[in-house]
Amino acid sequence: MRRLALLVTRHPWAVLLVWGIAALLSLPLAVGTPGALSADPGTLENSESGRVAALLQDEFGERDTNTALLVTRSTPGLDTPPGRAAYERFVAGLEGIEGVSRVIPAQAGGSLTTRDAAGQLALTVAQIPLQAEGKAAVRRIRAYAAQAESPALDIQVTGAQAIADDFTEFTETDAKRSELFALPLIALLLLTVFGALVATALPLAVGVMSISVAMAILYALTLVMEVSSFAQSVVTMVGLGAGIDYALLMVNRFREELGRGGTSADAAARTTLTAGRSVLFSGATVAIAMAGLLLPPISFVRSIGLGGVLAVGLTVLASLTVLPALLTLLGERVNAPKILRSNWAQSAQASRAWTAVARRVTARPLPVVLLSTAFLLTLAVPAAGMKTGYAGAWGLVPGVESRDALDDVRRMGAGGxxxxxxxxxxxxxxxxxxxxxxxFRALVGDLRALDGVKVVLSPFVTPADLQGAGVVGGDSLAALAQLTRRSFSADRTYLRLTVIPDDALRADLAPAFEARIREVLARSGYRFFLGGAPVGGREFGEAITGALPTVVLAVFAGTFVLLLLAFRSILIPLKSIAMNALTVGAAAGVVTWVVQEGNFAAQLGIPLNSGVLDSVLPVLLFAVMFGLSMDYEIFLLSRVQEEYLAGASNDEAVVRAVGYTARIITSAAVIMFIVFVAFMFGRVVATKSIGLGLAVAVVLDATVVRLVLVPAFLKLAGRWNWWLPAWLDRRLPHLRLEH
Incomplete structure (x- = not known):
């Protein structure tokens, strides 16, 4: 650490030149990153739904199993010659689009039409390929729909691919909008904290620079693997939030060191050796938490973990190189020009008010610990009932075309x-x-008799069944012949059925429906495989939630070892893990209570009918919340250790540490709160949920936990805070952590 401190303070211009070149080279790639990200969760190895998809392709010759659903609103309706002619022109153009293999039009007066006050609704089904080809086809379909629209014909596009594309698009635009919303407020708050424009600009510069480089590296990853659209939100949240946190700590310590005399290079070097060590260990804990996302065997989730590790790694690197170099060159000018002259904004001394709070908390530690813990556990209770799954269109807010069009599809009875x-x-x-x-016919009959089943596609259905299911156009006999072909494999050793429900199934309702189908299939005597979107979504969700215990244990173990090395204590790491777990549990409980159960959801712009949290949310919330919560833990504990090693008693060290760090912690918490709240204004429910969870976590962590519960616990533990068995003490490397 000393070598790094000397390097960046002796050669500041060289350090800034290297970072400047890296930032300039990163910009073109960073701009292209959002378009390369994906909302497709990918496939699971050895899953039943994956086996079904492979069989449909290999044995049945199915290629274009993806669909785009186009909802048209005609004025006049299809039952009039002008309306029918306009609709047929639209269908003819749709059939000519590259990637569309088959178009199933609606019939005048058929079941896939209905009327509302604005005209006649009709559903048109276009079969398209899967994955990248399907994404390109939907893009062309949407372009054609925009071109074909007229005052007499309104067109909306939905379907699984369209919904996934909207997830990707709005995750990108929401991240950009959140940054634009948050940065001015953050700048205003930093100005209040520092009172000077130069000091205010430094944290913002570090955050933006680290995000730009991280996004460029993320783009490089998209060339070799599927990278989740959530990775962009994680990079922005972690990079901006942690970057400002670390810069706030470093700049505050530098101003403190300037007051002790010496050159600006000396002050910057001492800042790197003290606050820089805290930043390094804090960043390491965040990286460990984000690295936990690399454990689930799902590339979609691993890409989020890689994004988080990249963001925090580059943020720490920038904080330990760019910041000291800038501080060396700026010196006293870091306090210029002075805009605010309040003692609170300019002082680097201990806060009298927070010192007094610490003394009151430590005067009655046991009631404080019990009441604080009870409060956090109460907030965590709803998390026990958390349900996860793929929310689909319900994971988007009203006003997004693919979601609104799905409501029309359901009104026409084709949601299934x-x-x-x-x-x-x-x-x-x-x-x-x-x-x-x-x-075979008996099995079809048993499935058709199940409650909630609209039709079972098989060789035994009638033309009326097909018309009602939305899988046949005008030539019913030709469609029946095609259906017979699709029901038997080329060598006739496999049979195929398609069960279409009455309506689109929410993720919380699909498992019960699937269980009823499996029960009938099990009684049939056939060996069977069950797949489709609901099964694939369930399997994906179970794979992620099944990996959560492994992720939690791995993160706990890594954090324990790191804090053991940093603080040379057994109790401190155990206490930190337990209290961070309380914060995560409380925040998860609030998210469940709001998003899943609908309390105050409308006021926060969250749809009331999603029914579940996105499958990736529990593991993602845990990793990000646990990691960022450790920031404040290390800020506080490093100062406690510094005061304790300087000769203060355990109790006095705790009080002094709160006095010196509370202002930094609360300022950093408010800044991070703004960053996270900005993401709650998006159009993707999962992103809004992440923002809500992190905003709640940072408020609880910076108030109830870090400035009340932790000091009270440290007081109760007394000298046991710093106990380490002698045999272990001899074997551990000696590190020094200060801020």
């Missing part, structure tokens, strides 16, 4: 097209013959 279950029956290598139709 987005929740189809695919069944493949394995005949064990035997070829299907007509005399086996009895059991």
């Amino acid at each position: 097209l987005l929740s189809q279950f695919e069944v493949v029956l394995d005949l064990g290598g035997e070829r299907y013959t007509p005399d086996q139709s009895g059991p």
